[in-house]
Amino acid sequence: MTSAALEQLFRRLLAGPASLAEIVDLCGCPLHEIENEISVLSDMGYRFERGETLSLVQRPNLLVAEEILAGARRTSDMECPWRVLVFRETASSSDVVAREAAAGAAPWLAVFAESQTAGRGRHGRVWQSRPGIGLWFSVLLDAGLMGDGPAKITASVAVAVAEAIESLCPVHCGIKWPNDLWIREKKVCGILTEATASGGRVQSVVAGIGVNVGHGAEDFEGEVNATATSLRLECGGGEPPRRAELASAILTRLCFCLAEPFESVRQRWEERCLTLGRAVTIETATGFIHGTVEAMDEEGCLIVRDDYGLPRVVRAGEVLHAPV
């Protein structure tokens, strides 16, 4: 069975039970191939029920590219241009995507890793990415999007992930400027965007996204234990979303947010921005700024009233919120 046919199978069964005749027709392959695929999927942990129709009744905690794509396309009226790859393990999904980009890959490629051996954050900090409990992935975006400035990408990706999480889980995602997603003062998602430019032309834009989904408190190692959280820990005792469903929802929202005018995304970014109004210390290229964040300007920069009463415009820097 081809990948496209398998995606059709998922798409149909995610919508509800279907007769085998209908599935044969939709997938465009013979019945024995479909029976074979069902048996492979069953071995992976998918559970089917058969009567007059076939239904998919249970799905495993696995990332399967065709299911992620089927889910993304099912919930979207928009054309969903993604291509999806899933790796059992890689050093860093962003490195895989960057290599693909250098080799000429087109945008809208999403690479997921069940686990990363060298997941990273800003300035090479370690991003813990253990198997099975998180969504660790990177997306190759259209380099032309940088023409609207880097804030467009930073804001769109953060807002898309926040909106996708909230569509599946009863939490509120705030944003610590510029793009950390926080639930109740702890970090649930980190995003690092890496671009390459030559002679002023942006050649590729890769956004790496890490969402903590199924972690228990004991799953965070070392000092991040105090500052990190997961959807499981925040969703009020219920089950966190399945990672594949969350992946589909994020890919769908990314298409929407990146297609919107910057100002409309910027407003939703600002509404979610927890940093506004807060007392902060910001480590910038030119030193530390202590003060209170008064506003976000139309470019997405923070306007900070520093402790000397002077307004400062902050475009980049590490923000530390003072405790509330």
Added chain:
Amino acid sequence: MELKEVKALIDLVTKNGLSEFELEEGNFKVRIKKGNGEPILYAMPAPAAPMPVTVGVVAEPVSSAPAAGGKEIVSPMVGTFYRSPSPDSPSFVEVGQQVTEDTVVCIIEAMKVMNEIKSEVRGTITEILSENGKAVEFGKPLFRVK
């Protein structure tokens, strides 16, 4: 700076077909940028203390303008200049190092987008013109290559 000196500068820039020109002298700074064929002038006193500046990314900067003894790699955007991918790792390039068009020479960070900047020119790095961790503006020379 007197008005007639500014005028002379504009004439010079127009005559030489430059699209952008910047001069900093003491606490005075002047930048001339051509748009729609006419020079546009921005003049401002340089701030006493450096502050992050809010200028958007411009799609086509003046790249590798000929300068004394080589070409310059200039910043294509406003942001923070980093010579290495992380504080603990070695610099992308050092003085004396050979570079090709595709050699990554630095990172410029803006809005948490880490932009890897490629050399775009072939040669040897002869000078590093910006300081690690400092804010750079659009068009700021970063490296000299010979």
